[in-house]
Amino acid sequence: MPLRRLTMPSAMRVLGLLASVRALQFTPKARPSLRVFSSAETELTIDPIAVTTEGEYSANEMAPDVAVEKAERFRAINAKDMDKLADKYPRLKDKVVDIKRSALIFPFKASPYLVDELIDWDMAGDIGLDPFYKLVFPTMDMLTQEHQDLLNNACDAGDPKEIKATVEIIREALNPHPAGQKTLNAPKKAELTGVQHKYAETVLFFAAAAQTCHAYCTYCFRWAQFIGDADLRFAQKDADSLFDYLEEHEEVSDILFTGGDPMIMKTNMLKQYLEPFKDPDHLPHVKNLRIGTRALTFWPQRFTTDPDADSLIELLRDVKEVGGRHIAIMSHLSHYRELSTKKVQDAIHRLKQEGGVIIRSQSPVMAGINDDARVWNKKWKEEVRLGIIPYYMFIARDTGAQAYFNVPLVRAQKLYSEAIRSTSGLCRTARGPSMSCTPGKVEVVGVQEVQGTEAFVLRFLQCRDDEWIGKVFFAKFDPKAIWYDDLEPLPGMSLPWEEAGLPRPCVDEPCQVEWMDEFLEPVYPLEVV
Numbered sequence: 008m009p010l011r012r013l014t015m016p017s018a019m020r021v022l023g024l025l026a027s028v029r030a031l032q033f034t035p036k037a038r039p040s041l042r043v044f045s046s047a048e049t050e051l052t053i054d055p056i057a058v059t060t061e062g063e064y065s066a067n068e069m070a071p072d073v074a075v076e077k078a079e080r081f082r083a084i085n086a087k088d089m090d091k092l093a094d095k096y097p098r099l100k101d102k103v104v105d106i107k108r109s110a111l112i113f114p115f116k117a118s119p120y121l122v123d124e125l126i127d128w129d130m131a132g133d134i135g136l137d138p139f140y141k142l143v144f145p146t147m148d149m150l151t152q153e154h155q156d157l158l159n160n161a162c163d164a165g166d167p168k169e170i171k172a173t174v175e176i177i178r179e180a181l182n183p184h185p186a187g188q189k190t191l192n193a194p195k196k197a198e199l200t201g202v203q204h205k206y207a208e209t210v211l212f213f214a215a216a217a218q219t220c221h222a223y224c225t226y227c228f229r230w231a232q233f234i235g236d237a238d239l240r241f242a243q244k245d246a247d248s249l250f251d252y253l254e255e256h257e258e259v260s261d262i263l264f265t266g267g268d269p270m271i272m273k274t275n276m277l278k279q280y281l282e283p284f285k286d287p288d289h290l291p292h293v294k295n296l297r298i299g300t301r302a303l304t305f306w307p308q309r310f311t312t313d314p315d316a317d318s319l320i321e322l323l324r325d326v327k328e329v330g331g332r333h334i335a336i337m338s339h340l341s342h343y344r345e346l347s348t349k350k351v352q353d354a355i356h357r358l359k360q361e362g363g364v365i366i367r368s369q370s371p372v373m374a375g376i377n378d379d380a381r382v383w384n385k386k387w388k389e390e391v392r393l394g395i396i397p398y399y400m401f402i403a404r405d406t407g408a409q410a411y412f413n414v415p416l417v418r419a420q421k422l423y424s425e426a427i428r429s430t431s432g433l434c435r436t437a438r439g440p441s442m443s444c445t446p447g448k449v450e451v452v453g454v455q456e457v458q459g460t461e462a463f464v465l466r467f468l469q470c471r472d473d474e475w476i477g478k479v480f481f482a483k484f485d486p487k488a489i490w491y492d493d494l495e496p497l498p499g500m501s502l503p504w505e506e507a508g509l510p511r512p513c514v515d516e517p518c519q520v521e522w523m524d525e526f527l528e529p530v531y532p533l534e535v536v
């Protein structure tokens with residue numbers, strides 16, 4: 008945004024903000040210290056955006072947080088803004104201390120659109136029970152009692168070093184990189200600091216400037232991307248090494264641009280990753296560009312009234328029409344209320360009609376936010392009406408505040424089947440509750456009696472070993488199981504993964520149906536299809 012286009016007060020504000028951004032860029036010496044005071048009444052601030060790797064954001068790359076827009080300007084709400092926000096929404100007043108203290112552990116950031124338009128401030132009872140309140144405002148209840156005590160004691164003692172050390176200990180205990188993301192999914196190439204390649208056909212790319220979102224979900228499984236620890240982050244600026252890698256991997260048909268949220272980037276920044284695909288000869292084996300985003304419902308203005316919304320739509324349309332690629336917006340959508348505003352409906356319409364993209368929806372099922380069959384039923388129906396394809400219901404991952412949000416596997420499955428039952432077939436593209444875990448994506452298909460024992464019926468939707476994809480297997484029924492590593496094999500059977508979660512070779516296991524192979528004969532071999 009050139010400064011000459013700004014009014015003087017706006018320009019001053021931007022200059023001030025840019026100065027603070029520069030001051031906050033990470034270097035060992037300049038790293039901002041944690042400002043924590045002993046009393047619960049005083050300021051407790053960790054600004055997750057402030058602590059970033061050096062040079063990650065240049066002035067214009069930071070535009071989503073500091074942009075001056077014609078109509079509405081995006082301005083993130085951070086922990087330090089809580090007192091002001093409580094003046095606007097007095098029901099927050101008795102929550103501020105809790106939010107600020109828990110925000111020492113969990114990255115906190117809210118979008119003004121979400122706070123003003125999605126939270127129902129007039130609801131009866133505790134505002135803390137509003138699904139969108141729960142979605143963005145952290146609470147100490149998300150920590151175990153032991154961790155709450157540790158943090159409270161450290162804060163009460165008031166020594167910043169001790170508080171910082173305590174925060175690190177607690178964060179480390181919250182499994183910042185689940186499902187082997189660091190150890191198993193990252194290609195072993197020094198230059199590929201922002202690439203994960205877990206499944207043959209799909210590569211995940213974490214653009215450095217996309218490692219933030221318009222707001223942070225309190226249950227985010229990528230929270231480690233936002234806490235400023237360079238060792239924990241996936242992030243990469245340059246596109247060339249990604250393209251070089253893809254050149255060598257012709258099996259890759261899909262790139263998932265993820266984060267954070269790639270839609271936090273200005274169009275000019277996003278172009279370096281997407282524009283090359285306008286050339287049909289550029290990596291022709293890459294057919295599908297997926298963009299994982301929550302901007303659609305955290306800041307729908309990104310697609311309509313942001314200063315570079317038009318160029319974004321044009322870029323998407325050109326990549327599709329000139330480059331011949333499929334662009335899939337993988338939209339994180341938890342609740343039907345997210346689809347209710349005119350701003351969101353305008354954004355959906357524009358993306359589809361002018362951008363030519365396909366929007367698919369996905370979300371985890373989370374206690375207190377959407378663990379209700381009626382919510383999913385209504386959500387899928389409304390999505391289909393608006394032209395969105397229901398895609399995934401996920402299970403809370405084993406990271407962060409999982410203990411606070413988890414829904415047991417059996418309950419999630421029941422909820423799914425109740426929700427899907429009274430929908431039209433167009434909604435039934437939604438996959439049942441699935442765990443995106445170390446071995447792959449495992450769907451909980453149901454509960455049945457197998458050889459006289461109650462059992463979970465499970466299915467691989469994805470797997471590190473593609474031999475397993477589509478295969479059904481069983482595990483002992485356990486009403487408390489919340490994650491794949493709670494599962495036990497049925498007597499005489501084994502689970503399809505080793506202790507570390509890596510798939511066993513897909514050979515003659517009692518839980519497989521090898522005898523069906525004879526029925527496979529008439530199927531056309533893949534290579535001649």
Ligand code: SF4
Binds near residue numbers: 220222301339
């Ligand atoms: S939108 Fe996605 S990446 Fe961003 S905070 Fe929410 S869950 Fe995390």
